[in-house]
Amino acid sequence: MKDAIALHKDEFLEELKQYLSIPSISSLSKHKEDVQHAAEWTAKALTGAGMENVDVIPTEGHPIVYGDWLHAEGKPTVLIYGHYDVQPEDPLDLWETPPFEPVIRDGKIFARGATDDKGQLYIHIKAVDLLMKQEGELPVNVKFVIEGEEEIASPNLGPFIKENEEKLACDAVVISDTSFIEKGQPAICTSLRGALAMELTVKTANSDLHSGTYGGGVPNSIHGLVQLLDSLHMENGRIAVEGFYEGVPEPTEELRSEMAEIPFNQTRTKKDLELEDLFGEEGFSFQERVGIRPTLEINGITGGFQGEGLKTIVPKEASAKISCRLVGSQKPEAVYEAIERHIEAYKPVGCRVSLHQFIKADPVAIDSKHPLIQAAASAYEEVYDVRPLFPKEGGSIPIVEVFGRVLKAPVVLMGFGLPTENLHAPNEHFHIENFTQGIETVCQYFKKI
């Protein structure tokens, strides 16, 4: 198999470049046609790989691509999930090469979506393609469900899974959308934080006012907003919203020692990211803060005059984007309501506040001892010569919880990315070595189960 992969590598990369050149940014309406194009490209690739019943299924948003091959009688069924949509490219000026003109440099392929998730998804398409071409059949039954709305929190995939419980029935859901601990150290993620995102807007007047005429005498929307935002955290890094920590489990000694084993080089992280210092919730390590503790982060803020120089106004409106990561049995709805109550209670004089919710996802925990997960670990070990670790990821893949709950199957988070591959940032890339070894690992996995 290794030889076959080596033989076809250049051809596979050319195809992947084509895939990556489609600007399938799901969050921007102007890219709607590109997203549709990427869906059709994905369907064609599945057909080319020998999949049957391939379908581009319309939704209220972007389509879901389905395809299957169900002729391995008596063998388990694996549902492979991935997404063909990508993050916006901005800030464009920080890209060394254009985000949708894929190039290969230093053994990496650079493009928006390279690691998140077109490159990782393409591993599976090429794995079944190769197996079909070599053996004429697959060692397992396979169903592909590939969506175009992962980067906008999968609004239509959840309902689709619930409505198609039978069609999607499987023994394991396999997803490659996570990453190694570091180069050479694979990982199967066994925990994902939940997510909750919202926008907070503060309005004071019906227009910006001259700060000479009104300054000091009327409420200022930015003052109101910073006061509210600052009230969300305590100085020790804890979140100050009453009820926020409900459902957050106290970590056991066992979990804490497991977390402590995850490699983390503080000096290097500080140097690489040019951080003056680390900062987070008092009483927890970095690994715990980003892995098993909930967070509340302000992701963006805007208000008033932002051009060159100065405009002496009292701004009428300001807003901020806020997102939370949730753990344990925290419920997004309950946390949202707690934040709503907090905002209402701390609302400064003269401020009209409104809160708008974007995203919510429950936290997920996966049992690393499940045989279909242990089999994945063995597949990695054969290819990479090292046993994967089972980290708790800080990120969220909202749909994972739905897959696990509705299909009652273990979710195998077989990531092939690296944490340094700039996902959601300029110069996103994917290591070609992990692309080819990924194909090998997936083939091994299918043969094992």
Place this chain on the structure above:
Amino acid sequence: MKDAIALHKDEFLEELKQYLSIPSISSLSKHKEDVQHAAEWTAKALTGAGMENVDVIPTEGHPIVYGDWLHAEGKPTVLIYGHYDVQPEDPLDLWETPPFEPVIRDGKIFARGATDDKGQLYIHIKAVDLLMKQEGELPVNVKFVIEGEEEIASPNLGPFIKENEEKLACDAVVISDTSFIEKGQPAICTSLRGALAMELTVKTANSDLHSGTYGGGVPNSIHGLVQLLDSLHMENGRIAVEGFYEGVPEPTEELRSEMAEIPFNQTRTKKDLELEDLFGEEGFSFQERVGIRPTLEINGITGGFQGEGLKTIVPKEASAKISCRLVGSQKPEAVYEAIERHIEAYKPVGCRVSLHQFIKADPVAIDSKHPLIQAAASAYEEVYDVRPLFPKEGGSIPIVEVFGRVLKAPVVLMGFGLPTENLHAPNEHFHIENFTQGIETVCQYFKKI
């Protein structure tokens, strides 16, 4: 004189329309030639009015226009200051008619610069023009100094005044760039707040980080910024910066009752501006807060992701524009240093902060009892049948302090605008009635002194 003005009114308005059609926006480099054109137009108008030694004096920025008439032996010399530059027109879509195509509607002339300051400046040019034409001479000596950089804080006029102390020597500086209290109630402003503006930037990392991978474990530049900004005010509306209030005089009982006399309709202001409530420093009235108390306002804020929807990042950088209004003997330098010390002292963990200063201007207080100011009051009274009030303006005209200090002359702030004339906003206009009565008032004033 009234008859002569009525006779020439339409001709004067046609000229003013020409003046207003020049887009002399000093802050935008693409309008450099338009600003030059407006300077030349101004010089021509001075020559046409019989002024001598008319000169368009180049500076490092936009030119200063000078002209004089000094043949009123034994009579006082009045220096008339104004500016021929205007504010940018944006937001363009809110203008009912194009900003540089002046039109007359309902007794008002609409255009950018109509009230600030071309229309008010043109009052003086037409006053001397009429007097010269009627009498062949002026009752006072006159010097015009008209700049093209008022809207960008007069960077070259201060040095020009200092270098030309002798040439500009005078008994009073007359400026028409302020406004009435309301229609029919003229005002001579006797106090201007000083100004200080800066930009505060907080940086944490060298790139935006994924909030799933790093959220909760690294400093967030927006958290740092809102913490710093929120620390600048106390809940009771006072500014929390140590030393900020140094030089701010406690208002005397006399001043407080003077302030209380300035008409202010709280219900109407709240309704007009759609304010839920007023807010400001505890213990002071609205008129005091905007007139004789110092302020610190955040004029703009920006950081992280600001597009549609969400991007789950920990933002690397955030910044805010801040401006202060100063009173009494507050010194801009000292206040800036106090803010710098505050920022340094309150700097959150992991934040690199920098502060950049834009503008500074000392506060100005003018003695309303000066005979050359009382004479202006009498001139208003004759034309408008009501004695002007002597309000304390909340705004700043940075150059006023320099004129007063360097030339050692009282500054007579003889405004003819109305506070509702949308200066610095769309649909700026000027009441034609105040244009014509303004010419009459200025002629009366010159005759009186």
